[in-house]
Amino acid sequence: MDTADRLIESTRELLWERGYVGTSPKAIQQRAGAGQGSMYHHFDGKPALARAAIERTAEEMSALAELQFTGPGTARERLTAYLLRQRDVLRGCPIGGLTQDPDIMADALLKAPVTQTLAWLRGRIADLVTEGVADGSLPPVLNPTNTAAAIVAAMQGGYVLARAADDPALFENAIAGILPLLGER
Amino acid sequence: MDTADRLIESTRELLWERGYVGTSPKAIQQRAGAGQGSMYHHFDGKPALARAAIERTAEEMSALAELQFTGPGTARERLTAYLLRQRDVLRGCPIGGLTQDPDIMADALLKAPVTQTLAWLRGRIADLVTEGVADGSLPPVLNPTNTAAAIVAAMQGGYVLARAADDPALFENAIAGILPLLGER
DNA sequence: GTCTATACTCGGATAGAC
DNA sequence: GTCTATCCGAGTATAGAC
Secondary structure (H helix, E strand, C coil): CCHHHHHHHHHHHHHHHHCCCCCCHHHHHHHHCCCHHHHHHHCCCHHHHHHHHHHHHHHHHHHHHHHHHCCCCCHHHHHHHHHHCCCCHHHCCCCHHHHHCHHHHCCHHHHHHHHHHHHHHHHHHHHHHHHHHHHCCCCCCCCHHHHHHHHHHHHHHHHHHHHHHCCCHHHHHHHHHHHHHHCCC | CCHHHHHHHHHHHHHHHHCCCCCCHHHHHHHHCCCHHHHHHHCCCHHHHHHHHHHHHHHHHHHHHHHHHCCCCCHHHHHHHHHHCCCCHHHCCCCHHHHHCHHHHCCHHHHHHHHHHHHHHHHHHHHHHHHHHHHCCCCCCCCHHHHHHHHHHHHHHHHHHHHHHCCCHHHHHHHHHHHHHHCCC
């Protein structure tokens, strides 16, 4: 991994742990084992580096989800597999958490990957719901758009509850609580 | 409203808008129309002021919710009234949003009101679910703990989705998506 | 490409006058 | 109680040497 890569990886970790406002160039350099000059040689400044980091995180998150969505089984099985997947719950969502960061939301270039990734996720899940309703694996009454929003929201909120309580079980509870929507019991 | 009160109110607004890390004493003073000396006369420093602000916000939020929970109607009606209540969606939840703030989570005194308020909310909603199952206004299969977690999570996550998309409709979608859980369609 | 030096502002707080 | 002065470190970046 070269220096530019290490800088991006360090930035990804720090954005996840401390958010954008709470992350300083100096902290990034130290974690990456790079000096000031090195960082400013490879990137224009903090926003440019953050942009590279957020984009990489967004791509990784989408790819990981897509892995579940295109796996084996009925639409319902793929959906519940995604929901029940192992997660580092107490760290929160590395994309959703950025919505709380004022400097991210104020910068179109930093906000765009956040907006797009969550929109993509909702759309992808809505498609699965539609598919599941069509093939009979999901209850026929479900509205795909609303159900997808509820599922993604329950996950994002599950992170919030788990972090507030310092207990990953709350994420699990939230997921278990929406599963009846999908006809699971 | 005296100076101490104005300082607390300014802090509440700034915590909501910019989070703890993103809020400086100077910004608080300016918004409150108070000087440095004045602020440090009334409060020990930024953490003490934040604590007062967060506690006031937590109390206000609980009181507002309790108003809906003790209103008229069946348990289900009170629950849906709470969910459908008018909200300033794009500003996010002034308590839930704090879970993303590293300096809040690292300080036991600042974190406690966040932990407690969300735990109280879940407990209160779980009670309503239990009540609704008992009086027949809610489906008998519901698990109160999980359902309460799912409901609170859907709201918290609804804020995240709405802010990411810059569109309050996503909060509404998430709520509409979980209503079928309560037997609404 | 990376290092060190330098610069300037802001964050957070203290001291003492009024 | 409030004001102004002052302090020191951190945040963010530039300049120029190597």
